[in-house]
């Protein structure tokens with residue numbers, strides 16, 4: 674694990690999400706009213722990018738079968754998702770967003 678600059682705050686307005694890639698890892702970065710969070714961008718049910726789905730509050734809905742995850746904890750919140758997604762630490766340094774992956 675090491676810290677990498679992945680975006681600027683201007684790139685991801687509150688209420689939106691963005692895919693970032695570190696090495697071969699596809700990571701979803703979320704800007705919620707509760708802050709910035711990051712998880713694997715790959716749904717644990719089958720193969721879909723969560724960033725192609727919908728972000729409502731701190732819950733992301735997968736575009737493929739409608740499963741849901743809590744972006745703060747990675748916990749699966751709606752069937753057919755039962756396996757949590759991996760989470761990553763995020764921090765801001767001034768206007769920059771850094772991720773530990």
Ligand code: FES
Pocket residue numbers: 716717718719720721735736737738739740741753754
């Ligand atoms: Fe995400 Fe099925 S691939 S819910």
